[in-house]
Amino acid sequence: MIMNDTVDYNISETEPGSRVKPAFLRYHEIPPKEDDEFITKQQTKFLTKPKKYTFSKKVDAFLVEVYKVYKFFTLFFKESFRSPFHLRELINQCYEVGLKSLPLITLTGFIVGIVFTKQSRPSLEEFGAQSWLPSLMGIAIIKALGPLVTALICAGKVSSGIGAELGSMKVTEQIDAMEVSAVNPFKYLVITRVWATTLIIPVLVFYCSFVALLGSSINVNTNDSTSFLSFYQNAFLRISFIDFSESVFKSIIYGFTIGFVGCFKGYNADQGTRGVGKAANQAVVLAMFLVFIEEIMTVQIFNWFRAF
Amino acid sequence: MEKLKHHVINRDEPVISIKNLYKSFDNLHVLKGVDFVLHEGENVAVLGKSGTGKSVLIKIIVGLLKPDNGEVFALGKQVDKLSRKELDQLRLQIGFSFQSSALYDGMNIYQNLAFPLVMNRMGLSKKEIGVAVENIADAVGLKSKLKQMPSDLSGGQRKRIGIARTLILNPKIMLYDEPTAGLDPITSSEIIKLINDVQHQFNTSSIIITHDLTCAKNTSDRIAMLYEGRFVKVGTFQDVFDDDNQVLKDFYNYNFTQE
Secondary structure, three states, X not given: OOOOOOOOOOHHXXXXXXXXXXXXXXXXXXXXXXXXXXXXXXXXXXXOOOOOOOOOHHHHHHHXXXXXXXXXXXXXXXXXXXXXXXXXXXHHHHHHHHHHHHHHHHHHHXXXXXXXXXXXXXXXXXXXXXXXXXXXXXXXXXXXXXXXXXXXXXXXXXXXXXXXXXXXXXXXXXXXXXXXXXXXXXXXXXXXXXXXXXXXXXXXHHHHHHHHHHHHHHHHHHHHOOOHHHHHHXXXXXOOHHHHHHHHHXXXXXXXXHHHHHHHHHHOOXXXXXXHHHHHHHHHHHHHHHHHXXXXXXXXXXXXXXXX | OOOOOOOOXXXXXXXXXXXXXXXEEOOEEEEEEEEEEEEEOOEEEXXXXXXXXXXXXXXHHOOOOOOOEEEEEEOOEEHHHOOHHHHHHHHOOEEEEOOOOOOOOXXXXXXXXXXXXXXXXXXXXXXXXXXXXXXXXXXXXXXXXXXXXXXXXOHHHHHHHHHHHHHOOOOOEEEEEOOOOOOOHHHHHHHHHHHHHHHHHHOOEEEEEEOOHHHHHHHOOEEEEEEOOXXXXXXXXXXXXXXXXXXXXXXXXXXXXXX
């Protein structure tokens, strides 16, 4: 039935012999209007039935979410290596993630270095082992504190920022606007951001470790009259190649997680402005949770390597 | 209000053809067997209350939503059967003006207008893109606003830029989603004039989703009244509102008593 000028499509005029009144029209949100009293059998076939849950509403929702993550993950790798590549946007995002996080990373790293040194000194002094302080700081900062502190700061700053930005783009139809302009929003928004965090967070991790060691060295130099050169020699004395690799590996994983979680939550935001806040909040919480899980796993995996 | 409707309609050439279209969201049955044809050079206003599926209909046409059942043809191609690449090719020929304008917050007006050209890599130089942006901004009367951010513009100006951003790709079909919603009568009349100007300058065929009868009357060749997921009446403004159907009478009376 194709529409022409002045044709009346009043449904009550079609095929009187095949009409049935479906139950859901009587009980669901569509009020039974005069036109809806009768509806053809063919039409009822395409109207979906009331939803039944496989397990329960919450379990089903969780499983759907897991499936969405899987789809998002596979789409990310599928689209990452297909043209067009938005290099300019990738560089822009590297700037947004990297350079704009520097002041916070600098401040936090420096304070962590000083505070951890101050906290560790009394315990080492008890055993007359304060000369081990530079080595302790080197191991602690390069293997654990640098990556973890950077990842937690970026989870709070970057992941929430991405979640809120993409979430607001989603609810204000900016993502749909890209789609109808024949631009793939997933490639332009998601792939560039996830690669930017994956590439830049390892750099930030080493920058944070450097600043934390600087803070620590200033504290040690002031209190113990240890020279800077001596501090750094001792700090790196106990750092092996595998420790360094662990740090690099961890920071790449953290970077990917932070970008991915922020993009996933933002890209799938709904419920208007409330959804934007929810996406940003969930991005932080989930990214931090996953960072801790990944920390435990990488430590365990690299300890196995060390045992060989 | 200045009326500019002298459209040359080619009734042999449907640019959009919809057959038996169904769409539901969980238990909410939005479209229940919609049939529709848009001819070349024609403007059709789709009227209906909020939540009747007007926006869903044009989102299906442009491939933003998938139909549950039915066929949607745009420029001779079945929209839901196209690959991503084919769909993108089709989208270059369909302009979509969003209710919220959907301007990119992080870009200024120039970047917003240039975005579709830059991203679709049409082989244009920076200078050519600049000229295209200036021309299209001039066509909507906002050439002086190119350096401003979307947040600096009024609602009407944002709508104009939203329309200009779709026109920059020179589309054959324009889909307007509530172009006058939330605007004062003067700005509404400016948008109505712009829709008619677009039709004349760019020779587009358009679907205008609205619940504003003034807009529908002054922009469209035909009116299609969507009610409870189906078109209850399609015809000229006079035909539709001379009908005895109570739904149409209520809609007409409500609109004009509100104004």
